[in-house]
Amino acid sequence: xxxxxxxxxxxxxxxxxxxxxxxxVLYTVxxxxxxxxxxxxxxxxxxxETVPPALIAALGLTLVIxxxxxxxxFPAVVSLSGLALAWGxxxxxxxxxxxxxxxxxxxxxxxxxxxxxxxVARIGVPSIMATLAANFFWYGISILLAGGRQQTLAGSxxxxxxxxxxxxxxxxxxxxxxxxxxxxVFLWFILNRHKFGESVMFIxxxxxxxxxxxxxxxxxRIWLFTLHGMIAAFSGIVLTLFIGVFYPNQxxxxxxxxxxxxxxxxxIAGGAGSIFGTFFGSYVIGxxxxxxxxxxxxGYWVQVVEGGVMAAVVILNxxxxxxxxxxxxxxxxxxxxxxxxxxxxxxxxETR
Amino acid sequence: xxxxxxxxxxxxxxxxxxxxxxxxxxxxxxxxxxxxxxxxIVGLIGDNGAGKSTIVKILTGVFPPSSGELYIAxxxxxxxxxxxxxxxxxxxETVYQDKSLGEKQVLWRNFFIGRQITNRFGFxxxxxxxxxxxxxxxxxxxFRGRGITVxxxxxxxxGGERQGIAIGRAMHFEADLIILDEPTVxxxxxxxxxxxxxxxxxxxxxxxxxxxxxxxPDVYExxxxxxVLDRGEIGASIPKKEISLKALDEFLLEYAHGRKDKQRS
Numbered sequence: 001x002x003x004x005x006x007x008x009x010x011x012x013x014x015x016x017x018x019x020x021x022x023x024x025v026l027y028t029v030x031x032x033x034x035x036x037x038x039x040x041x042x043x044x045x046x047x048x049e050t051v052p053p054a055l056i057a058a059l060g061l062t063l064v065i066x067x068x069x070x071x072x073x074f075p076a077v078v079s080l081s082g083l084a085l086a087w088g089x090x091x092x093x094x095x096x097x098x099x100x101x102x103x104x105x106x107x108x109x110x111x112x113x114x115x116x117x118x119x120v121a122r123i124g125v126p127s128i129m130a131t132l133a134a135n136f137f138w139y140g141i142s143i144l145l146a147g148g149r150q151q152t153l154a155g156s157x158x159x160x161x162x163x164x165x166x167x168x169x170x171x172x173x174x175x176x177x178x179x180x181x182x183x184x185v186f187l188w189f190i191l192n193r194h195k196f197g198e199s200v201m202f203i204x205x206x207x208x209x210x211x212x213x214x215x216x217x218x219x220x221r222i223w224l225f226t227l228h229g230m231i232a233a234f235s236g237i238v239l240t241l242f243i244g245v246f247y248p249n250q251x252x253x254x255x256x257x258x259x260x261x262x263x264x265x266x267x268i269a270g271g272a273g274s275i276f277g278t279f280f281g282s283y284v285i286g287x288x289x290x291x292x293x294x295x296x297x298x299g300y301w302v303q304v305v306e307g308g309v310m311a312a313v314v315i316l317n318x319x320x321x322x323x324x325x326x327x328x329x330x331x332x333x334x335x336x337x338x339x340x341x342x343x344x345x346x347x348x349x350e351t352r
Numbered sequence: 353x354x355x356x357x358x359x360x361x362x363x364x365x366x367x368x369x370x371x372x373x374x375x376x377x378x379x380x381x382x383x384x385x386x387x388x389x390x391x392x393i394v395g396l397i398g399d400n401g402a403g404k405s406t407i408v409k410i411l412t413g414v415f416p417p418s419s420g421e422l423y424i425a426x427x428x429x430x431x432x433x434x435x436x437x438x439x440x441x442x443x444x445e446t447v448y449q450d451k452s453l454g455e456k457q458v459l460w461r462n463f464f465i466g467r468q469i470t471n472r473f474g475f476x477x478x479x480x481x482x483x484x485x486x487x488x489x490x491x492x493x494x495f496r497g498r499g500i501t502v503x504x505x506x507x508x509x510x511g512g513e514r515q516g517i518a519i520g521r522a523m524h525f526e527a528d529l530i531i532l533d534e535p536t537v538x539x540x541x542x543x544x545x546x547x548x549x550x551x552x553x554x555x556x557x558x559x560x561x562x563x564x565x566x567x568x569p570d571v572y573e574x575x576x577x578x579x580v581l582d583r584g585e586i587g588a589s590i591p592k593k594e595i596s597l598k599a600l601d602e603f604l605l606e607y608a609h610g611r612k613d614k615q616r617s
Contacts, residue, residue: 195474202465205454212412212448214437214466271456 015188016276019264022313023284030291037294048177049166051286053078053239055180055279058257059187060231062278065261066191067224068204068270069120069127074232076138077112078251081105081236083142086151086246098161106233112138113229117222127225135254143248151246166242176238181279183231188275200224204270260285263313284313364423365390365529365560366411366444371420373406380406381584384420388529393551393561395571397604398581404564407581408533411562412446413439425528440467445522449534452518453506460485460502463521484524492557493520493550512543519550529560536570548574568604572597580607 031038057074064071088101112134119130156162163169166176191197199220202210211217232251240246262268263284264277288309292302364387371384381403388394398404410417416431423429424442439446446452453462460478463485469477485502489495493516506514515535522530532551536544544567551574554561565571571578572592578600580588587607590600 189475193475193478195468195470195476198461198465198468198476201457201461202454205456209452209454210465212436212446212452214440271454 015274016264016278016280018316019277019280019284019313022263022316023280023287026284026287026291026309030287030295034291034294034296038291043290043294045172045174047283047287047290049174049242050290051283052174052176052180053235053242053251054253054257054260054286055282056183056235056238057232057251057253058260058278058282059180059184059275060228061257062261062264062266062273062275063187063191063197063200064127064224064228065266065268066204066270066273067200067221068207069221069224071113071116071131071225071228072128072254073112073116073131073134073138074228074235074257075251075254076135076142077109077229077232078236078239079142079248080108080112080138081233082240082246082250083146083151083248084108084233085237085240086153089153089156090151094155094159098159102161102237105237106230109229109231109233109236110226111229113226113232114222116229117225120225121218121221139249146246146248148248150248153240153244153246156241156244162241165238174242176242179238183234184275184279191273191275196220196223201271201273204272206271256285257282259310263310263317265317281313284309363390364388365392365425366562367421367423368407368410369421369423371407371410371417371422373403373410373417379584381410381417384586386579386586388560388562389576390528390560391555391558392577393555393563393575395575395578396562396564396581397568397571397578399608401583402581403584404581405533406584408446408531408562408564411439411444411531412436437466440525443526443528444531445525445527445529446531446533447515447518447522447535449537453514455507456505458503458505459489459500459517462506462517463488463502463524467525488520488524489517492523493517493553495520510543511539512546515539515547516550519547519554523554523557523559527559529562530554531562531564533564534566535563536565536567544570568601569597572600580604582607 027038037043057078061071061074082105084104084107085101088104089097091097092100116127116131116134119125119134120127153159164175165179166174168174189197191200199210199215199217202213202215203217203220207217236251239250243250260281261278262281264279264281265274266272266277285306288306289302292305293299297305366386366388368384368386371381371386372379373381384403384407386394386407396404396407409415410422413435416434421428422431424444427442429442434442454465457465460482464476464481469480469484471477482502489502495513495516500509500513506517509517515532519530519532519535535547535551539547548570551561551563555574563571563575576592578588578590578592578595579586580590588603590603595603
């Protein structure tokens with residue numbers, strides 16, 4: 001009994017375990033329904049190549065949502081940073097053009113993020129509006145500067161930076177999968193073990209509490225958006241290097257990335273975030289489309305299945321986050337009067 | 353009075369001298385002179401709009417007064433450099449009715465938010481923080497809540513327990529003066545009793561406290577002296593030994609009706 005309790009305690013503390021199990025179930029279902037594709041390693045290697053760009057952006061987005069904010073502008077940063085990389089690539093001496101391109105790309109992301117942060121923290125524009133406008137604006141700038149044309153990174157395959165970021169030196173495992181995992185571990189420590197992450201959680205919980213307890217709310221918000229701008233730029237670098245071509249409209253994974261964060265268990269209300277939930281959530285979202293297509297059911301069904309799986313996972317999150325399956329059923333029974341299904345809502349109003 | 357010597361103020365945790373505050377044309381505080389002894393619990397009583405929260409905001413560094421001086425433990429406060437962070441450094445801690453704790457956060461994080469124990473890269477020493485938080489809960493505030501540990505979330509605590517955590521945190525950080533701003537609003541009687549008990553711990557620990565509340569019986573129970581604030585001015589300052597609860601109640605009632613002309617000091 002004690003052993004069971006201890007095991008439960010350890011398991012319940014493993015972040016993202018629930019969504020990792022969902023991923024496992026998803027692959028099991030896919031292996032059964034499309035064995036010719038999913039019993040071979042090829043498809044998994046392909047996921048390890050294609051998922052990381054959106055995954056990287058979603059990891060940063062997890063921090064932003066934990067702070068009770070939202071950033072809709074990262075797709076534009078993915079485009080703009082790709083352009084910066086491509087411009088550096090063709091402009092400078094091939095010996096170091098890749099490094100300059102990457103620095104330029106990260107700087108572009110930081111500038112966009114910093115401006116977002118200023119708008120949100122200093123001027124007080126709600127982040128959903130500020131970053132929505134920023135997304136249109138910076139996509140426009142990127143398309144304008146690129147003249148609407150794609151740009152090829154000439155000789156990218158032979159470049160050491162390409163090899164370092166998106167090469168396959170060991171067992172054919174794409175390195176972007178490794179780097180995105182490393183970023184997840186790093187951001188987990190930032191969120192859960194660093195002063196900055198604690199400030200982010202308290203701000204998402206209640207900015208007034210954070211302020212009276214001595215957290216510099218304004219500076220933390222500005223840093224947060226700047227950090228996410230740079231993370232989105234990293235996503236753009238990985239994507240552009242991997243494809244070898246910059247497309248002005250690249251980075252259109254706003255909704256899949258947001259879905260990854262939410263199926264991973266991070267609450268839109270802020271105050272708590274699950275980095276590894278987002279990690280596995282990104283693989284769930286990223287595997288769904290290819291997976292459903294591979295099962296050879298009609299292509300028209302793809303989005304229906306995707307939406308169904310997402311809804312099922314977030315309903316599970318909402319239920320298990322509270323207590324148990326019984327409370328979930330109870331909530332359905334009282335769907336029109338949520339306060340009866342959820343006594344917490346009631347007691348809160350009484351105590352105010 | 354206007355410029356006291358350091359030793360003469362040593363017995364005070366706090367002195368407000370001729371403090372005025374106006375917002376545009378509105379006078380919020382007029383000529384406030386308020387002393388709080390080193391181990392004194394002062395009850396600040398007044399109607400809504402009497403200026404209680406304005407005093408709290410000046411003391412905690414949210415905004416400076418329009419004129420006047422503030423001495424904390426005998427040292428004069430430079431308002432140009434005084435803000436929420438430096439109020440902590442001066443030994444003033446505030447417990448607000450509902451904005452002292454992060455609801456979704458675990459207790460050990462709540463104890464240290466804003467002044468974490470970190471290494472030089474800013475990473476938190478979780479083990480040490482948890483150990484200290486546990487020590488505060490068990491020894492400083494005598495927390496006996498069932499099944500509540502430093503890993504519990506604030507949302508699992510009752511209202512009285514939350515105030516206990518906030519008071520314990522304030523005491524741990526060597527606060528000389530703890531300001532309790534309406535700590536018992538919206539609490540059940542049992543929870544109020546808990547908070548009162550925590551305030552007694554402040555007295556036992558030899559610290560000073562400003563206790564702000566609408567509930568006169570609570571104020572009477574814990575405070576050594578009562579300061580009545582009326583439309584931005586101090587109307588009366590009455591030591592507990594000079595007045596009974598009933599007399600205080602009647603005094604305040606008459607005061608509220610504007611029939612009190614006799615002023616006590």
